[in-house]
Amino acid sequence: MVAALDSAAAGEGAAVFKALSDPIRLRLMSIIASAGKEVCVCDITGYFDVSAPTISHHLRVLREAGLVDCERRGTWVYYWPLPARLTWVSTLLSVPAAV
Amino acid sequence: MVAALDSAAAGEGAAVFKALSDPIRLRLMSIIASAGKEVCVCDITGYFDVSAPTISHHLRVLREAGLVDCERRGTWVYYWPLPARLTWVSTLLSVPAAV
DNA sequence: AGTCAAGATAGACACATGTCGAAACAGCAG
């Protein structure tokens, strides 16, 4: 946050923050990002008390925000993080040292 | 994002991200955080194409998220950032080096 | 082909959110 954002950056940044603004999505993102490898949806579902379609919906939101990507291999679908997006949005939060 | 979040941290983090998930609020936060000093609401309003009550509403959301604080001095109200909250939420985004 | 399971999609519903205009409130100036 070294300088005031222009509208375009604000819109894109807000979209990413919106993707992270739900507790379930934030936990999903945390699980996928901290795994250090791709994660199978079948291993994720058990952590949550919502239906499988709801998890699928949240994963889609994360994917459309550019935070994760996925691939189907056989019966299962695997998700992995896209760290560049995380680090980029993180720069929006950096506070100037003390100007 | 060094380890999977527990539900409580996810809820609190999601609340902060929700506060930042609107383009106007993200720009407001950027303006306040990058100013390096307190900012008068009267100087903010001109940057946006929405009504004053809407700006006031968004500032309230940022304040309730713990991202800014404010004080009235005479006629005008001044806002300043609370950087600790920003840095805390930023740690939720840190990706492990490559585990 | 037939069946089964994992996951995604579609449609529907209650609820939350962004926005506005109108009104209330707080200080300053006559």
Next chain:
DNA sequence: CTGCTGTTTCGACATGTGTCTATCTTGACT
């Protein structure tokens, strides 16, 4: 005290979001 300006609060409205059930798609296995 009366009015004027800056800011917040209040009600209302349209739109967006999270969740569900039901259905569809994809691939594996017999």
